[in-house]
Amino acid sequence: MGRQPCCDKLGVKKGPWTVEEDKKLINFILTNGHCCWRALPKLAGLRRCGKSCRLRWTNYLRPDLKRGLLSHDEEQLVIDLHANLGNKWSKIASRLPGRTDNEIKNHWNTHIKKKLLKMGIDPMTHQPLNQEPSNIDNSKTIPSNPDDVSVEPKTTNTKYVEISVTTTEEESSSTVTDQNSSMDNENHLIDNIYDDDELFSYLWSDETTKDEASWSDSNFGVGGTLYDHNISGADADFPIWSPERINDEKMFLDYCQDFGVHDFGF
DNA sequence: AATAACCTCAACCGCTGATTA
């Protein structure tokens, strides 16, 4: 009865991934795909459980991932989607190409939440903090069925709490009044985004899953992107084969050796 | 320079619904 037992818990490694492990995982998935996470670690020669491999791949190694802080537009979109969906990070992430649910969740908890609180806005209800809960009409901000995003996501007439989020230290130190004054401009920016039918339909489309996005570029060629998490600072924002990084010849050649030049689309 | 306090985010944990034998 039932399926075969999952991975053998004994001897399964935990903790941070090493470069070697990353290479093994990338190499295996690029060659064989990831039809079965349970079997993958053994086949790839990794002493990890399938769950850990899946997380590492989806949150860090996927070729289509963007790196670096969320842009202002992305941040605003996250806030807007959160007002509709609540803490449905995977659904929010599916609307932001190249971003993971974990990344968005972390960014929300460490940056956006604080900014909203600083502005006197409840991050959960997206309403002013001093507003009595009984006065809050949640039906306008959070659909009864959070999954039902076929509900008008947001129009310029929909009365969500319009939130402006700044992205720099300088800006974040500004007063609420200052931020309110810039709100119109930024709302205008977001309105423009929503006025763009093509972008709008893409962002609100359920068609493209993270996996599809990932495997549409199932190699490290022109569309794919591989980042080296061991590089910090500005370099970390560039793919390892990008001109910005390619001057580090040794590292580049190391990766070419590991994955084969063809993997980089040359 | 040393230490404490704070911040960030990768990774883990535990739960849920779907799937399978």
Add this chain to the structure above:
DNA sequence: TTAATCAGCGGTTGAGGTTAT
């Protein structure tokens, strides 16, 4: 139908880095 495992999700943790004292 049942029981076991699966993938996926959201919440939480803690190591390492940064900033303040």
